[in-house]
Amino acid sequence: MSIDSVPAHHGSEPWSAPAQNTSGKSVSRLILATSIGNALEFYDLLAYGYFASTLSKLFFPVHNATISLLLTLGTFALSYLARPVGALVLGSYSDRKGRKASLTLSIALMTIGTGMVALMPTYAAIGILAPIGIFASRLLQGFSAGGEFGSSTAFLIEHAPQRSGFMSSWQFSSQGASTVLVSLFGAVLMSVLTRPQLEGWGWRIPFLFGILIGPVGLYIRRRIDETPEFERIEKAASPVRELLATQKSRVLASIGVLVLTTSAQYVLLYMPTYAARQLGLAPTSGFIATLVAGLIAIVLTPVVGHWSDKVGRTRIMLVAGVLFFLSVYPAFMFVNAHPSLLTLLAAVIWVAVLKVTYFASIPALMAGFFPTRTRTTGMALAYNIGTTVFGGFTPLAVAALIAATGNNLAPGLWLMFAAVVSLVTLIWARARLAAR
Secondary structure, eight states: OOOOSSOOOOTTOOTTSOOOOOOHHHHHHHHHHHHHHHHHHHHHHHHHHHTHHHHHHHHSOOSOHHHHHHHHHHHHHHGGGHHHHHHHHHHHHHHHHOHHHHHHHHHHHHHHHHHHHHHOOOHHHHTTHHHHHHHHHHHHHHHHHHHHHHHHHHHHHHHSGGGHHHHHHHHHHHHHHHHHHHHHHHHHHHHHSOHHHIIIIITHHHHHHHHHHHHHHHHHHTTSOOOHHHHHSOOOSOHHHHHHHHOHHHHHHHHHHHHHHHHHHHHHHTHHHHHHHTSOOOHHHHHHHHHHHHHHHHHHHHHHHHHHHHHOHHHHHHHHHHHHHHHHHHHHHHHHHSOSHHHHHHHHHHHHHHHHHHHTTHHHHHHHHSOGGGHHHHHHHHHHHHHIIIIITHHHHHHHHHHHHOOTTHHHHHHHHHHHHHHHHHHHHHHHSOOO
16 A cells, blocks of 8 residues: 555644643543543443353353353454444544544443443343343444543543653543553452352442443533644544545554554453453452552553653554564463463553553554544544454453463463554554554
């Protein structure tokens, strides 16, 4: 494919916008407005994944436990098919009507989807309507999540373009906060409640809590200002048509650099199930490990984002990606040879540190690939294709690989493959798109 005619925007350059003198109070308000919606999106996603074993019994009951789990994870994966559709619809809406309008709509839809899961009767109560209802709720959430990343990233960097790495890194830091919250719910509920209590009503508590986040985020987003950069530009009549006509290679580059980070994130999402089913550890072990990973993401992501504004994004990402490729398989070998909470923690901490170091720079890097008039559509489409193919299907692929081969090291092999794809793409982007 030929290199697109759109000029490259990269590194810490402020693109077409002049430097903004954003006060500390304004920065905090902007970060809160975007992070709370992004956190809700990821919170519900994690809750579904973490409680997959329980949900499989309640909504997809079959005689074989493995098939039941695969059906649950399959629904999780298939719901991601709605994300690229949401990316095109909500991303285009953001590029035509504004980042604020899209952010407000996406969080409203996400809250409705979360409420559907929380209140859905089980298979025992309403039969086949239960799994259909769960699938419908996941489709709605996938559609709304499709526009969240692009709109919120564009919103953050266009308010403070001279600090784009730091500002946009809060996208993933808020995901760390979601990880901590859901892991706490999982660890506490599984420690305090009996299995009948957990399956009877306890699993609903995390989803009911998620409903409460939505109205708060909606209120905050309705009170924020549109980005000055968006208000200045001439709007594209059809952002989707313009993107696909002139910027296809930039979309592909964005997808490629995402493969490693999204695969690693969803392997961590699968960790509670992996710890219990493959390692024979207590269910709480996986939640404790992912809680620690979430804490690392909260603290380290903004630090790396700030660092990338100083030294460049691709340099940091290349080093982290190479270390990932070299060490992830030995990490899983170590855990399987000596299964315990301590060894699981050691492996997850190492994977989490490398993942954060690699992915903290990605939102700003992707934003620099696209001009303002198609930025949200481009980022949203690339991000959601990447998360659909290499994220939503990762837990299913890992579970299926383990079931088919009996090899408990399948997650390590999957991540090595992901590292190769992202590293090759990143090297190409540096050479052909002047990515920094």
